[in-house]
Amino acid sequence: MSEKTQKPLIRYLSDAQVEEIHERSLRLLETTGVEVGHEEGLKLLEKAGAKVDRDTRRVRIPRELVARALETAPAGFTLAARNPRKDCPLVRGSRPYSRNGGGADYIIDLESGEFRPLLLADVRDCYRLMDALDGIDFIAPVFGHDMPVVGRDVLMLREAFNHTDKHIHLRTFGGRNLRYMFEMAAIVAGGKEELKKRPVVSLLEAPISPLKYLDVTVDALLLCGEYGIPLDICVMPIAGGTGPVTMAGNILLFNTEFLAGLTISQLAHPGAPIQYAPRPMLMDMRTGFSVAGSVELGIMAACGAQMAHFYNVPVSLHGPWTDSMTHDDQSTLERMYMNLMAGLAGANVLVGAGMIQQSLVTSHEQLVIDSEINNIVVRALEGFEMDEERLGAEAIARVGPGGNFVADPHTLKFLRGERYTPSLLFRNSREAWVAGGSRTFLERAREKARTILAEHRPSPLPEDVGKALDKLVAEALRHLEK
């Protein structure tokens, strides 16, 4: 019988250590608590039995509430795409899906190499590029500097719907904006009920470390539950800054913050789809900078994934991340080990394609490179099939000592299927390389980006859907400007 090899999985924490982090998190929630300013959120928590100090807005959450939340949180869900063939099911033990990092403000220009503000034209190219790349599974918004400030998140979603039929992962600047964005998603999905079944958008929101939930985050927790939109609770203490300097302490803090958010979400809407998104950072004690590409982040994030597996919820980790200022060797090295560590830790989502200088800068060639890196990591996690035929003992006997397998029937039978064929990695002779213009890895990535941008046309929205979206966007902008 054919059998797949084991799924490789990094485990830093022993079972006892997982239990200890969980237990300490519960104790912190009961004794120290979290700060929540949001009135509706506070009432919800108070009614459920949390101790609320109205003056300090401090909420102390009993462990029973957390236990109940952990029971109702779903183990998996699908990030649906406008094109169902591009759905991303987040299921434990399954392959990871990747997206770009959201929110970049700058771009390294594909043609001039210049570092400059990101503009709407770049945003459109970014979306179109990601729509075409097979190693980028869904898309997070980046923002153009030449767009209006008010309603920029709404406008960016409108652009995204135009340029991709993949799942779209949102950023928002406020609860009012968010409701409009979910209504837009409902139009694309074919109604509010359809949207619950097939959420074509998802959201990320982050509490402020340490232990503080802003109104916009609680808005997101409540609204996502109402609309059935998957939400990443992104917990990102900076070790030594907004979190303890030790890895253990930082893990304890982000886990506590996650459980608080999960509890609010499940109290309001039991069964709301929540993803654990541990995004630990660390402060470089020589400069005070927050670091994105350090190997310790990979370790802490992997521990976060262990906690997510313990809680049986999907987990999103930073994949191709770097502190480098441009697409150079440091960038490629950091993003490869970060991405591989995250994949090996059992992440459902790998975040960060295209990102340079933490999450501040993006570039088209970087998206192309990261598509390749993601594909390689997915392949690495896949392992292989093993059975009588694939073991090939008969073929080995047939070929015998000193022969070769090139034209053996066994070779012909299994020639295809096991190997990933890279699109950017060069594996031919020096002559072939010289004949192709002696192009470096980065030059090949640029060339591929140019080709895609020249040729790729995303599948258009139905005309009536586009019109309905435009009408809603216009209404949103009028409303938000007031």
Next chain:
Amino acid sequence: MSDVLEQIKKELYDGNVDGVRSLTEKALAQGLSAHEVLNNGLVAGMDVVGRDFRDGILFIPEVLLCAQAMHAGLEVLRPLLAESGAPTLGKVVMGTVAGDLHDIGKNLVSMMLQGAGFEIVDLGTDVSPARFVEAVRAEKAALLGMSALLTTTMPGMKATIEALEDVGLRDQVKVIVGGAPVTAAFAREIGADAYAPDAATAVEVARSLVKA
């Protein structure tokens, strides 16, 4: 173009040895000439295979299977192509040079050349200049292919070319060299006729050398 020739091309592309053999017989039975079947069926089919191989669509083992299918058809035509003799492009003496035991690359080139219609005389590994010279003389080889994987054994190529000169055979045979450390510059330096960086190029180079 006749249907049966199209079918031959298709079966050849799929590497169907029996299919190509029986279709070749069918084509002759339908009254097509052997040359027509050869050029517009088998050779035309292999051209498609060669193109898709170059474009990375077909892999080496598949090309070898296609070549086997082509040879099955060729065997049917062979008696009818008597006036031009056996349809072979010429004999190639192949070997890995003295002191070197690596042979998968050399074997690959041999198989690819055979697939392309050359007749191969493979001397194996650790072949001395004297053995190369003797084989070229005895086989009346059109081509000599030498392979080396080590920089320490590469000088064996030069020694062999000098040995061919010494006995006056150098003008009668074209020499191709290859192997991981070998370069085009080295090939020129030792007086080889050609260099091929990979098996596919080796076939192209060999073809152009026998045409010249």
